[in-house]
Amino acid sequence: MKLEAIPGVPQDGDLEFVLATDKEFEEVVSISEGIYGGLDYLPSRYHSWVGEKDRMVVLAKKGGDVIALLSMFVVDGGQTALLEGLRVAPWERGRGVAGVLQRFCCQLVKHRYPSVKVMRLTRDDKLTPKELNKYRVIAKQGILLVRFNAPDLSARLSSLALTPGPSRPPPPILLTPDDVRDVFLERGGLLKDLLPNQTIIQDWQPFQALPDNHDLLLRKSLRWMADDVARPRVATLCTPPFPVPAGPLCFYLNIDVFGSGLRGAQEQLLSHLAAHAPSLPGDVRCQLFLPPNMWRPMADFCTSVLGMHLEKGYTDQYLLEADI
Template sequence: MKIDTSLTLRQLPETMSQADLQFTVATEEDFDDIMAMSQDIYGGLDYLPTRYTSWLQDTNRIVILARKEDKVIALESVCMIDDGETMLVEGLRVAPQERGKGVAGVLLRFCSELVKSKYPEVKVCRLTRDDRLGPKDFEKYRLITKQGILLVRFKAEDVKSQLSVLNKGKEIQSSSSTSSSSSSSSKCPPVRLDHTAVHQLYLTTDLMQGVLPNLTIIQDWQPFKPVPTTMATLLKKDIDWMVDDVSKPAVASLCTFPYRVPVGKDWYYLNIDMYGKDLDLVKEQFLCHLERHTDTLEGHVMCQMFLDPLLWKPMAEYCQNTLSVELVKEYTEQCVVESDVI
C-alpha cells in the first residue's frame, strides 16, 4: 500500500490549514533542520535520527513538516498498518518556541485529512503516549492498552560479569536440585523463535490471545494487530522473538537489536517489549536478551523494557539488587490510544 505523496496540499479543505503555516513532505535535505528542532528529546534516546532515512523510503508512510516563515517548526509521521485499517501516528516534534500554540493539533488534522483523501478505508488513528492521560485525553481517545516503562543503564562489561556469576549459580543449583523442582522458569526455559515459528504462533493459533495486551503487538512503540501484513513487516526487522513454551506460552518478548544513541561516545540503546504476568519467566527472558545482546558490546547501554504495570516494581528491584544496574527514572507508562477516523 503506497502513499501517494504527489497529492497537492491545495486539494485539502481550507479548514485544514492555518494562515501562518505551510505543509510540505519531508526530504533528506530537511534532516539537519529537524534535528536542530528536536534536540534533547527523550534525554538522548530519540529514535528519530536512526529512523528518519528509512521512514522516507517506507512506501506505507508519509512524513509531513509544518513550516512557519519557511522554518521547520513541526514534524509528524503517518504510517498505514493493520491491512490499511489503521493510521499510525508517530514522531511528533514541535519546536520549543512553538509548543502550546496548537501547532500539533493543526498538523495532526492536516495529516489525517491527507490520509483519508487517499485511503478512505482507514478506520482508526492510533498513537503511543508516554505520559499520564487526563480527562481531556479520554475525550479524544480510547485506551487500548498500557505497559509500564522500566529504564535502566549500565556498562556492558559490568552486566556481562554479573550474568556470568548468575549462570554459575544456576549451574550449581541445577546440579543439586531434584527433577521435581517447582520453579516455573526451570520448567519452561526461554525459546528463541525463528520466522516460521513466529508466524505459526502469532497467526495460526489462539495461544497468544492470553499473552498479548489486548491482542496488541507493541514493538518499540509501534502497536500492531496480529495480522499477516503486520507479521510481514515485523519479520523484516532485526528482532529477537522469545517465548517460555511454544505449546502453551505464558510470557513472550520482542528484543530490538541494540543501536547507537547520541547520549555520548559508545552508548547503545536496547529495547525489550515483554508480554505476560509471570515474574520468574519475565526475569528469565530478560536475562537471555541481555546475555545475547551485550555479549559483543563495549561501552554503556540504556535498556528500556515495557512490561505489565504490576511487574514494574519487582523488576526494578531485581535490576538494582541482583544485576546492580542503575534505575534511570521512576515508573512511567506507555499508553496505546486510538480514535475513530470519520
C-alpha cells in the same frame, strides 16, 4: 516536495506542510534536541522512515524552516494509521501546532488510504481531560528504564550463567520467523491472555496480532522469545541496539514483555542481554515495557541481581485509539 492540494485539506495560515526528504535531516535533529530524555529514536530511523512503504513523514514549515514533524504509518492490513515521532520546535510549542499538524495528517492519510478506519498512538505523558475524551484507551504497559555499562554487565552475566540454580525455569525458546507467525499472528483468541488487547506493542509501535503485519515485523530484526511455542505464557521481543543522543557511544535497547510469569520473563531478559551486551561499547539505556504488575519485581531484579541503575520510577505507557 510540497504536498499536493487535497480537497478539503487546506494548508494552514502561515504553515506549509511538506513530505520529508533526506535533505531535512539536520533541521529535524536541531528541533529535536533533548527530547524523550535523550532516547529519541528518530535520528537513527529518519532516513529509513522517509523511504518506507505506507509511511508518510510530514513536516510543518514556517518561513521555509522546519518547525514540526509527524509521521503516519499505515499498518494492520490498511485499517490503522499509527501517529509517530511527533515533535514541535521548542520555540513554537504551546500554540497548538501539534494539533494542527495532527489534523492535517489525519486528513492526508484518509485521502491516500481510504481503508484506514482508526488512528493509534502511544504516549507516556499525562492526558488532559479533553484528550481523554478524544481517545479510547486500548492497552496499558508499565515502562521500566534502567541503565548499565555493557562490559560490566557481560562479566556479571557470565558469572550468573555458571550458577544455574535448582529452581530455574526451562530455558526460553528463540522463535523463528515461522514461529512468530504461528504464535503471534494466527492464533486469534488464543492470545487474549498473552497480549494486551491482542496487540503487539513493539517499542512505541502497536500492531494488531494479524498475519498482515508479519512482513513488517520481520523487517525489524527483533529477537522473539517465548517460554513455550504451543501455549506461551510469557513472551518477549528485543530490538537490535541502536545509538541514541543520551551520550557519546550511548546505545538503546528496548524489550517488550507480554503475559505473566516473572521467572520466565527474567530468563528471557537474561538471554536478550547476553546476546547483545558483549557487542556494545559502554553506556546502555534499556527500556522494558511490561505488564504493570511486573514492574516492581523486575526493577528489583535489574538493580539487585544485575547491578543496573534505575533511571526513573514507574511510568505508564498508554495505547490510544480514535476514529479517523
